[in-house]
Amino acid sequence: xxNKYLALLYARRAELESKLELHIxxxxxxxxxxxxxxxxxxxxxIMEISDEIAALESRA
Numbered sequence: 273x274x275n276k277y278l279a280l281l282y283a284r285r286a287e288l289e290s291k292l293e294l295h296i297x298x299x300x301x302x303x304x305x306x307x308x309x310x311x312x313x314x315x316x317x318i319m320e321i322s323d324e325i326a327a328l329e330s331r332a
Contacts, residue, residue: 278328285321288314 292314299311 274328278325281321281325281328285318285325288318288321292318 292311295310295314
């Protein structure tokens with residue numbers, strides 16, 4: 273069960289990192305002129321998931 277949850281967390285983090293990369297690329301090419309907080313929100317969520325992964329892995 274724990275391994276499945278960890279795998280889901282890894283997958284979710286990868287998905288969020290991809291979204292962040294896309295958001296940054298759009299901003300760099302002028303398609304995202306307005307900072308709507310998306311980048312900060314994605315970074316925060318990635319950090320939260322990374323912390324949860326670290327906590328689960330430290331219990332192993």
